[in-house]
Amino acid sequence: MKVTIRQATEADLPGILDIVNDAILNSTAIWSHYAYTLDNRRKWLAERREKNQPILVAVLGSDIAGFASFGDFRPHDGYLHSVEHSIYVHRHHHGKGIGKQLMPPLFHAAKALGKHVMIGGIEAGNTGSLKFHRDLGFVETGRLKEVGWKFDRWLDLVFMQKILDASTDIRID
Numbered sequence: 404m405k406v407t408i409r410q411a412t413e414a415d416l417p418g419i420l421d422i423v424n425d426a427i428l429n430s431t432a433i434w435s436h437y438a439y440t441l442d443n444r445r446k447w448l449a450e451r452r453e454k455n456q457p458i459l460v461a462v463l464g465s466d467i468a469g470f471a472s473f474g475d476f477r478p479h480d481g482y483l484h485s486v487e488h489s490i491y492v493h494r495h496h497h498g499k500g501i502g503k504q505l506m507p508p509l510f511h512a513a514k515a516l517g518k519h520v521m522i523g524g525i526e527a528g529n530t531g532s533l534k535f536h537r538d539l540g541f542v543e544t545g546r547l548k549e550v551g552w553k554f555d556r557w558l559d560l561v562f563m564q565k566i567l568d569a570s571t572d573i574r575i576d
């Protein structure tokens with residue numbers, strides 16, 4: 404399904420909020436117990452804008468079908484060239500190729516900012532997302548046991564990374 408990919412505006416925040424709150428309330432994709440507010444998303448947009456970090460939306464007609472963004476990986480300057488991304492597609496539109504259209508512009512934006520590595524933190528049971536990222540050239544580089552707690556159970560976190568300017572993707576087996 405072909406979507407238009409563009410930078411998010413304030414007007415897109417309710418659509419983004421719907422997607423993210425569905426993931427919070429009904430999945431272990433985000434390890435938050437409480438729904439976000441529109442105000443919280445406004446602050447997030449402002450912070451990302453201030454750092455020139457993109458929030459890309461996939462637009463279908465007048466609806467926000469998904470979004471992808473990245474922020475700092477860790478706060479210290481030595482991590483300046485690494486980013487941690489997030490990607491969410493509306494659950495009515497999973498598996499229609501929308502995530503696959505959002506990621507290349509996100510790689511492009513990261514490279515344009517001189518970023519070297521993109522990192523995703525994925526719940527170990529989220530096999531769809533693990534495969535999605537593997538297909539895009541991410542490789543698993545770490546697995547943290549029982550660092551999360553949601554829905555009355557421990558969650559493991561898988562780190563996957565992609566070196567953005569490598570001509571071939573690294574393999575760490």
Ligand SMILES: CC(C)(COP(=O)(O)OP(=O)(O)OC[C@H]1O[C@@H](n2cnc3c(N)ncnc32)[C@H](O)[C@@H]1OP(=O)(O)O)[C@@H](O)C(=O)NCCC(=O)NCCS
Pocket residue numbers: 426432490491492493496497498499500501502503504523524525526529530531532534535536538
């Ligand atoms: C993970 C996610 C972003 C993928 O986006 P999507 O639009 O559904 O994925 P696409 O349709 O672009 O799929 C691209 C590839 O990913 C893989 N994939 C995506 N979802 C999958 C699933 N549930 N199971 C297995 N493979 C899956 C497929 O290999 C697919 O390749 P194909 O086209 O050859 O079949 C989306 O499903 C989503 O938002 N999931 C819930 C939230 C989430 O887990 N976000 C990531 C947090 S780390």
